[in-house]
Amino acid sequence: MSGDDGALTFRTTPEAYDSHVGRYGADLARELIGLATVAAGDRALDVGCGTGLLTAELAAVLGASNVAAIDPSAPFAASCQARVAGADVRVGRAEDLPFDDEIFDAVFSQLALNFMSDPVAGVTEMRRVARPGGMIAACVWDYAGEMALLRTFWDAARTVDPASVVLDEGVTMPHCTPAELSALWTGAGLHDVEVAVLMPSVSYSSFDSLWQPFLAGVAPSGAYAAGLDEGNRAALRDEFFRQLGSPHGSLVLTARAWAVVGRR
Numbered sequence: 001m002s003g004d005d006g007a008l009t010f011r012t013t014p015e016a017y018d019s020h021v022g023r024y025g026a027d028l029a030r031e032l033i034g035l036a037t038v039a040a041g042d043r044a045l046d047v048g049c050g051t052g053l054l055t056a057e058l059a060a061v062l063g064a065s066n067v068a069a070i071d072p073s074a075p076f077a078a079s080c081q082a083r084v085a086g087a088d089v090r091v092g093r094a095e096d097l098p099f100d101d102e103i104f105d106a107v108f109s110q111l112a113l114n115f116m117s118d119p120v121a122g123v124t125e126m127r128r129v130a131r132p133g134g135m136i137a138a139c140v141w142d143y144a145g146e147m148a149l150l151r152t153f154w155d156a157a158r159t160v161d162p163a164s165v166v167l168d169e170g171v172t173m174p175h176c177t178p179a180e181l182s183a184l185w186t187g188a189g190l191h192d193v194e195v196a197v198l199m200p201s202v203s204y205s206s207f208d209s210l211w212q213p214f215l216a217g218v219a220p221s222g223a224y225a226a227g228l229d230e231g232n233r234a235a236l237r238d239e240f241f242r243q244l245g246s247p248h249g250s251l252v253l254t255a256r257a258w259a260v261v262g263r264r
């Protein structure tokens with residue numbers, strides 16, 4: 001990602017995000033918070049908060065007034081503010097956090113590291129605003145492996161359009177392996193670094209309820225699907241359906257994310 005590219009596919013409506021990958025967000029957030037040992041009264045920051053799925057889970061544990069959140073997408077930040085009225089929600093980037101040094105007990109980032117223009121600068125900023133001994137935790141999808149929704153989508157795209165390999169998030173996304181995450185955290189000077197696996201799942205009422213959100217253009221997968229002409233989109237839909245096992249009726253998909261935690 002370069003420049004502001006990482007935020008570009010998140011200028012859609014918040015509703016589009018929430019009905020797409022956002023469906024995994026609350027469960028994922030609870031798993032991530034569980035790794036980071038926060039306690040009532042702690043202050044926490046959510047970096048790349050999107051529509052506020054993690055922010056809301058943090059507020060449920062810590063109280064909204066103890067939670068701050070930031071995202072470069074103005075509509076997403078507004079949605080986060082509406083979801084968590086008492087939180088301090090800002091529009092801005094991880095690489096330039098508008099917060100004082102050492103003011104948070106814990107700093108989180110869910111599914112946003114790989115969209116940052118400069119993840120090293122982003123983690124350096126997350127470390128700066130955490131108090132000494134404070135926890136810095138993040139997670140990213142296992143795009144190349146067991147994030148079933150997106151992995152199957154890109155496998156289907158590559159079957160009908162081999163040139164789409166250059167857009168496949170399993171190929172393009174940085175910092176999405178345990179080794180890369182561990183190196184990023186250690187390189188930022190964090191201690192007690194550990195990597196863990198998070199496995200949220202979503203129950204879909206039908207294949208269509210899973211497919212329709214792609215057409216709103218949210219995230220790189222949605223931007224690709226929405227940008228196809230009608231014939232190519234129908235071919236992709238059919239192949240995606242086939243690669244998911246031609247499900248009739250409801251289906252459950254599990255998504256693996258890699259998490260990393262460390263202390264300042």
Ligand SMILES: C[S@@+](CC[C@H](N)C(=O)[O-])C[C@H]1O[C@@H](n2cnc3c(N)ncnc32)[C@H](O)[C@@H]1O
Nearest residue numbers: 006007010048049050073093094110112115116
């Ligand atoms: C996949 S969404 C994750 C949103 C939310 N954390 C969640 O779990 O639902 C990625 C988010 O990263 C944000 N983002 C992109 N570039 C960023 C940057 N440089 N700093 C912080 N956030 C960024 C996007 O605007 C988007 O909201």
